[in-house]
Amino acid sequence: MSSPSITIFFLILLSLNFCHEIEAKKRHLVKxxxxxxxxxxxLTVHCASKDDDFGNRSLSTGQxxxxxxxxxxxxxxxxxxxxxxxxxxxxxxxFDAAWEASGFHHTYTYVVNKDGAFVTYDExxxxxxxxxxxxx
Numbered sequence: 478m479s480s481p482s483i484t485i486f487f488l489i490l491l492s493l494n495f496c497h498e499i500e501a502k503k504r505h506l507v508k509x510x511x512x513x514x515x516x517x518x519x520l521t522v523h524c525a526s527k528d529d530d531f532g533n534r535s536l537s538t539g540q541x542x543x544x545x546x547x548x549x550x551x552x553x554x555x556x557x558x559x560x561x562x563x564x565x566x567x568x569x570x571x572f573d574a575a576w577e578a579s580g581f582h583h584t585y586t587y588v589v590n591k592d593g594a595f596v597t598y599d600e601x602x603x604x605x606x607x608x609x610x611x612x613x
Contacts, residue, residue, distance in 0.1 A: 504583070505547070506543060507544055507571050507572055508542075508584070509543065509571075510589070512539075513562065518562060518563050519536060519537050520536045521533055521536075522536060524557070525557065526557075529546075552575075552577070555572065556571050557570045558571050565612045567611075572585055582598035585598065586599060586602055592612070593609070593610050594610050595608055595609060
């Protein structure tokens with residue numbers, strides 16, 4: 478095989494490996510549930526990343542909002558959300574690709590209630606959720 482043929486052959490192998498790596502990345506799922514008491518104001522949620530902005534969402538008690546995605550090639554994907562409930566507001570990162578290095582999860586389920594925001598790594602909310610942030 479000539480030198481250009483070998484170079485082309487290795488470039489093809491490299492590109493096939495690259496395509497496999499991209500496809501192998503698992504999808505992540507972020508879910509946000511409004512678990513405020515009945516009869517209270519709706520929860521307003523604004524989630525975004527550098528590339529995606531979901532705008533303001535008004536969630537009544539019992540409603541949820543979710544999206545799925547893959548991390549970008551550089552491993553810098555970051556999603557954050559701001560929550561408003563009446564005059565109170567909190568904000569925090571709901572996904573950071575850097576978390577993958579320390580035993581990451583593919584599902585991030587957030588519950589926002591009268592006490593604050595909580596996270597679990599299961600598909601559905603549970604009684605064993607970690608506190609993310611309290612309302613001020």
